[in-house]
Amino acid sequence: MSNRMLLKGLRKKNKSINQINVTPFVDVMLVLLIVFMITAPLLTVGVSVDLPKTKAAQLNQKGDPIVVSIKKTGDLYLQERVIDTVQLLPRLKAISAGNKNLRIYVRGDKDVPYGIVLETIAKIKSSGFKKVALVAKLKES
Template identity: 50%
Template sequence: MGAQLAGKGGGGRGKRRGYRAMAEINMTPFIDVMLVLLIVFMVAAPLLTVGVPVDLPKTNAAPLEAQKDPLFVTVQADGTIFVQEQRVDRAGLVPLLTAITNANAEARILVRGDARIAYGTMLEVMGTMSAAGFKKVGLVAELPNTPAKR
């Protein structure tokens, strides 16, 4: 009896589908930002290691195992001494090391000496530390194929 005039549905009025909110999170922009940050930090991390510039001698000896917070004493080519990054004279070396290590004779101290420095100067610095009771005093060198870090 009744006739259908328009569309598939009844009553001449078509049903429109409305847009529903998408319940998924688009992860692509998040991943892109994380990858960019990863690259930025990978490039910036080596630049954060600050030290006193010194031309280290080359050696083929195997590197020692990494330790927690080594204490560096640097002797530059002109004989200037640094503890970490603080300049110190030879007379103030032992009191400063004693204060930093809390008088711990077992604290590991690594000496970085310029390749052009006189051998006697290095022995004087190391002898001063040994005479003060520091037992773990070592030398730092670079592998022959490693470029110098400045």
Template identity: 45%
Template sequence: MGAKLSGPSGGKFAADQNAEINVTPFVDVMLVLLIIFMVAAPLATVSVPVDLPPAVAPPSPNPPTPIFISIQESGDVYIGDRLVGIDELGSNLTAQVGRRDPANERIFIRADKKTRYGAFMEVMNTLQDNGFYSVALIGQDTST
């Protein structure tokens, strides 16, 4: 009268006989989700007819590519990936900015934490002498 649940005889409830995954519940859940999304998608659209006026604002121009100045520990100065001398920094930046106003141009400075303060101030003074007054300092993001 009693059922044998496990053992060497491999009865009705042996683990090797029930080795396949039953996908029927998975298919049922997926069909229910499909029906829910099919019913909810039309409700998410706006059905109020509105005659919108045309936009008259001119499209805004793309912002210029940012200019990065990097200062290494040794005092080497880079504009982007290009090594420049401190005496060439102003003329290279002016050429890169072109016809735009240097006073409105933002310059991003990345400096090694072991950079001498004097090398950093040379770069800042050169920027100021050439009319670049908007400077942003970049630091390491430690929020993660």
């Protein structure tokens, strides 16, 4: 046998595979997808408020709104922080940076007197904000 034949036989046996095995990568990505799908809804609710139920349709708008929450005890929250009613308007103006078209959602516990919720909305609207809305849960039929 010639040396060339021996070298060709060795080259075929030691030839490396030029393909990447993507199966472990896909497995890891699927696990991460499931983890994020489970944890994402848990991160959205900051202050637990027992919202009243309604049959009105949901608003579909882009961007994150500012959320003002009123708990059963009467505590006022801006996003997830407790604030005094006196601090509400200055903080909203600071957050909005002069943008009066910023969406502000008011979440009031169903046991909070209606007048307090309306008073809060009136204060926000009187300071020049145009897009102020109430938040409620959809009623199950």
